[in-house]
Amino acid sequence: MSGWLCITGLGPGDLAQRTPEVTAALAAATDLVGYGPYLARVAGHPDARRHPSDNREELDRARHALTMAEAGQRVAVVSSGDAGVFAMASAIFEAIEHGPSAWRSLDIRVLPGISAMFAVAARIGAPLGHDFCAISLSDNLKSWDIVTTRLAAVATAGLVIALYNPQSRARPWQLGAAFELLRQLLPATTPVIFATAASRPEEQIRLTTLAEADPAWADMRTLVMIGTAATRIIARPDAAPFVYTPRGMSAA
Amino acid sequence: MSGWLCITGLGPGDLAQRTPEVTAALAAATDLVGYGPYLARVAGHPDARRHPSDNREELDRARHALTMAEAGQRVAVVSSGDAGVFAMASAIFEAIEHGPSAWRSLDIRVLPGISAMFAVAARIGAPLGHDFCAISLSDNLKSWDIVTTRLAAVATAGLVIALYNPQSRARPWQLGAAFELLRQLLPATTPVIFATAASRPEEQIRLTTLAEADPAWADMRTLVMIGTAATRIIARPDAAPFVYTPRGMSAA
Numbered sequence: 001m002s003g004w005l006c007i008t009g010l011g012p013g014d015l016a017q018r019t020p021e022v023t024a025a026l027a028a029a030t031d032l033v034g035y036g037p038y039l040a041r042v043a044g045h046p047d048a049r050r051h052p053s054d055n056r057e058e059l060d061r062a063r064h065a066l067t068m069a070e071a072g073q074r075v076a077v078v079s080s081g082d083a084g085v086f087a088m089a090s091a092i093f094e095a096i097e098h099g100p101s102a103w104r105s106l107d108i109r110v111l112p113g114i115s116a117m118f119a120v121a122a123r124i125g126a127p128l129g130h131d132f133c134a135i136s137l138s139d140n141l142k143s144w145d146i147v148t149t150r151l152a153a154v155a156t157a158g159l160v161i162a163l164y165n166p167q168s169r170a171r172p173w174q175l176g177a178a179f180e181l182l183r184q185l186l187p188a189t190t191p192v193i194f195a196t197a198a199s200r201p202e203e204q205i206r207l208t209t210l211a212e213a214d215p216a217w218a219d220m221r222t223l224v225m226i227g228t229a230a231t232r233i234i235a236r237p238d239a240a241p242f243v244y245t246p247r248g249m250s251a252a
Numbered sequence: 253m254s255g256w257l258c259i260t261g262l263g264p265g266d267l268a269q270r271t272p273e274v275t276a277a278l279a280a281a282t283d284l285v286g287y288g289p290y291l292a293r294v295a296g297h298p299d300a301r302r303h304p305s306d307n308r309e310e311l312d313r314a315r316h317a318l319t320m321a322e323a324g325q326r327v328a329v330v331s332s333g334d335a336g337v338f339a340m341a342s343a344i345f346e347a348i349e350h351g352p353s354a355w356r357s358l359d360i361r362v363l364p365g366i367s368a369m370f371a372v373a374a375r376i377g378a379p380l381g382h383d384f385c386a387i388s389l390s391d392n393l394k395s396w397d398i399v400t401t402r403l404a405a406v407a408t409a410g411l412v413i414a415l416y417n418p419q420s421r422a423r424p425w426q427l428g429a430a431f432e433l434l435r436q437l438l439p440a441t442t443p444v445i446f447a448t449a450a451s452r453p454e455e456q457i458r459l460t461t462l463a464e465a466d467p468a469w470a471d472m473r474t475l476v477m478i479g480t481a482a483t484r485i486i487a488r489p490d491a492a493p494f495v496y497t498p499r500g501m502s503a504a
Contacts, residue, residue: 009370016273017364024268058499084373086499090381093496097486104488110374112269114364118261121336122362129342130394131402133385133411141500142382150383150409157405158398159385234349236356244345247310247338248393 005069009082009113013200029076062095082115117162125242132160175215191227257321261365265452281328314347334367369414377494384412427467443479
């Protein structure tokens with residue numbers, strides 16, 4: 001059997017931030033699987049078949065990709081950013097665990113990519129310069145209670161927070177509720193960053209404070225980053241300020 | 253002034269996981285600055301000057317790099333993994349904030365890289381498939397109380413934990429103390445991964461449980477990853493098991 005399955009992270013968008021091993025796997029694949037707008041970012045082999053799908057069909061897409069690899073095809077599943085971060089990799093392994101045992105013997109590799117939070121961090125300085133976390137604000141697959149419990153825990157503990165999936169048409173109030181919660185736990189001046197399409201031509205980055213943060217500035221493609229009481233802003237004469245979180249801190 | 257400063261993340265080691273923009277910046281630099289073993293991984297321009305330094309002199313190294321960029325040199329500061337994750341980027345911005353105001357006008361860019369936790373995750377499946385955090389176990393720059401408060405908060409809240417800087421000759425007991433704490437909060441069967449030199453020829457990855465985890469398996473180059481009660485292991489007939497954390501979970 002010569003088929004394989006590569007679960008690839010495309011990075012944030014700019015090809016200069018895509019790793020060579022991902023680019024090589026995409027070029028070698030006979031079949032490209034993923035959410036339509038991500039597939040559109042892949043050149044791939046001219047003869048490769050493309051299997052675009054809706055954003056919500058992750059498990060179906062995973063089974064389809066595994067079935068093709070089992071049939072001997074060379075399949076690249078694409079995710080934006082890193083495939084292991086709120087993306088396709090976990091869905092693939094969930095399908096494997098509950099699927100035919102033959103799938104466990106397939107040649108399966110995960111190829112990491114630059115996740116959105118690192119692309120955003122790099123564009124503005126070093127906001128993730130100390131302990132940090134990544135939390136999905138989607139309550140499609142977990143309860144809202146779990147989301148708020150986690151947000152309160154990490155904010156109180158002093159971690160920088162990267163919020164993925166902050167908002168969508170079907171989840172319009174969650175980001176506002178998250179800000180309300182965080183305002184009770186963190187200083188009003190805590191830096192908050194809204195970043196959409198980091199590293200791409202349509203990039204939009206907005207720096208504000210927790211007091212001023214407006215959920216209307218986010219959509220489903222936005223990454224929202226919330227600093228800590230220690231996060232610093234460095235003003236610059238003719239450029240956007242730098243934001244960084246110092247490596248050290250005084251004892252609590 | 254034609255000088256610039258690029259703060260670059262080399263990725264975990266394998267050149268196929270280094271981004272093209274980092275490779276290009278390293279080739280264009282007149283001066284390469286960083287911890288000696290990391291500099292050894294950089295080809296760079298044949299005429300480039302190399303400024304290796306000790307691992308502990310981050311702020312001095314940052315000021316040196318900024319001084320050279322101010323003098324018109326093209327300086328690449330190198331970190332392993334991503335420069336914004338427990339690495340040089342934060343030290344550079346700290347030096348800028350407290351340094352001469354002219355440094356704020358320099359051409360400074362951060363170029364992201366594949367951080368160790370994503371390289372490790374990709375090698376074993378998708379352990380970071382849900383909410384997760386990165387915590388440095390070093391108490392050189394923060395108190396041990398803060399470390400344990402954070403560990404307890406994130407473990408109780410159900411985040412996967414990536415532990416950076418788990419152990420060194422000067423910090424021999426901290427990882428054992430962290431395991432003791434986590435054993436009181438998480439099931440004994442919680443998967444724990446020790447990974448050293450992920451993606452490099454000398455790679456060592458060991459999968460165990462929280463009950464069995466032995467601090468002696470880690471050194472200063474090891475990343476230790478601790479799953480949650482939901483993290484799954486998929487046995488395979490002739491290969492190492494996959495480890496993943498499902499996207500969804502039942503309500504608490």
